[in-house]
Amino acid sequence: MKKDHNDFQILKTVEADSSVSQRKLSSQMELNVASVNFALKRLIQKGFIMKEGVNPRRVTYHITPEGLREKTHLAYKFFDRNIHYYKEVRSDIEARILKAVEGREVSLAIYGASEHSEITYMVISKMGWNFLGFFLEESRIPDEKILDYNVQGVGELKGDNKCLLLLTDKCPKDILDDLGKKNIETLSVVDYFND
Template sequence: MGLYGIVHFMNANSADDHKLPDAIVLRLLDEVAKEPTVSQRALSDRLGIALGLVNAYVKRLRRKGHLKITTLPRNRISYLITPKGFAEKATLTYRYMDISLNYFKSARQIIEHVYASLLADNCRRILLWGDGEMAELCYISTRGLALEIVGVVSHSANGHDFFGKPVISPDMLDGLQFDAVLIASGDDVFNRLAYEFVSDRDKIHSLDSDRMELL
């Protein structure tokens, strides 16, 4: 997911403590809709949560009337999303899209504010730290501005490019000319590497993390 705060926002705004985290419920319903006989171990891998949690989610969805479970030969299970479950899935999908659109709109405004500050400081050549969705939005937001993305830093640089720009690892900064580094990643561990590999720390800029978390 993603971007900094969408999943966190959805989970934090559940109606009550007993409600399942919306993002996980939506993904689980998506998976069983695509593959009704999917195993719980496969769901665990796809959702990135513990096997025991998958079992708990499935049981609670069943109790809520969102899923029906049928036992098949050879100890296999088939999931059927009920009409009530499809209604819940549609509601969560709409909510996710609405939150996502509002998030991107607000994020774009924050990025434009940062770019205005960089331009005021005569920073033209920008190095993006991160190659995920937020970095993509940062790149798109340079259009029409006197800014150039000169490169992108990723912890998984493997020779691919980013909108035609080179993707490099943190240890490949030598010789690259840039006026500013813009942190565009939600990975705090990776972001801290910028302060190890960028010799002039005054060049490092970040999006307002407090405001991003509130989106």
């Protein structure tokens, strides 16, 4: 599985940038250069990548039509494997939300700005409930949007919203205490992603 992941990353990177160096691949993939070199040689031997040039500073790599087919095959393989994980995450988060609200009608919001926040948003968007947005403490708000939403300061949440804030990131105790004073309920899903 790790080999497939490495092969996919190399094929994807070479397709996007034929002049990518082994050192850059090594850095991007967090592998040592020797492992990248070995993987590249194997992909060249299989006919998935073609190497041009002899000078290590001017070598270019090109993905072959067979390499494109292999990259697509690996992508489908990962998708098939991960769709089961997503379905499990979705049903677990839905069940946690339904248990927390006990039949009451509430809006949902997400505390966090990470991949876990995005996965949680995909789950709750399927539920069709009112979504208030992504929230963080002021000092951690990123410059870019998340799924076309601006990340807002957690202080913007008001207690009269009847809101359940899903924690997809660790939240400081003082903020949790402040939310409790505003009668904003929280539900942590951090532990689910860290298992």
